[in-house]
Amino acid sequence: MNETAETLLHEARQARERAYAPYSHFLVGAALLTRDGRRFDGCNVENAAYGLCNCAERTALFSAIAAGCKPGDFAALAVTADTPEPVSPCGACRQVLAELCDADMPVWLGNLGGKMQQTTVADLLPGAFRLEPRQG
Numbered sequence: 001m002n003e004t005a006e007t008l009l010h011e012a013r014q015a016r017e018r019a020y021a022p023y024s025h026f027l028v029g030a031a032l033l034t035r036d037g038r039r040f041d042g043c044n045v046e047n048a049a050y051g052l053c054n055c056a057e058r059t060a061l062f063s064a065i066a067a068g069c070k071p072g073d074f075a076a077l078a079v080t081a082d083t084p085e086p087v088s089p090c091g092a093c094r095q096v097l098a099e100l101c102d103a104d105m106p107v108w109l110g111n112l113g114g115k116m117q118q119t120t121v122a123d124l125l126p127g128a129f130r131l132e133p134r135q136g
């Protein structure tokens with residue numbers, strides 16, 4: 001595992017501890033790195049109206065956008081949860097990743113046991129729907 005992946009997964013694990021998940025009790029953390037070296041963390045935030053639950057990945061991406069980042073500004077994302085295998089992002093997050101991140105952006109998926117799987121945005125959602133095509 002490279003140093004950036006290790007650092008980002010460590011931050012994702014810390015962000016996971018801030019998850020608000022009283023309904024599923026499934027805590028997830030994410031850490032997003034921008035090309036200019038900034039970091040944005042995310043955790044899942046649930047709601048009694050279950051459809052409003054927001055995943056860790058989207059929390060990180062949306063807070064980066066809210067801070068002024070633009071699509072394509074991102075270099076890598078790490079996500080972790082307490083799963084037997086590296087956590088697998090949901091379809092909604094894959095769609096948001098496909099819109100905001102470059103197709104070849106690395107995504108590091110981890111678990112608390114230290115397993116790690118490297119993938120990319122395009123591998124997570126091949127043939128993603130887009131109104132304005134980006135590469136991939």
Ligand SMILES: O=c1ccn([C@H]2C[C@H](O)[C@@H](CO)O2)c(=O)[nH]1
Nearest residue numbers: 024026028044055056088089090
């Ligand atoms: O990759 C994932 C998968 C699930 N969740 C959240 C959504 C919900 O709060 C809880 C159970 O699905 O986990 C994430 O944050 N990221």
Ligand SMILES: [Zn+2]
Nearest residue numbers: 055089090093
């Ligand atoms: Zn999701």
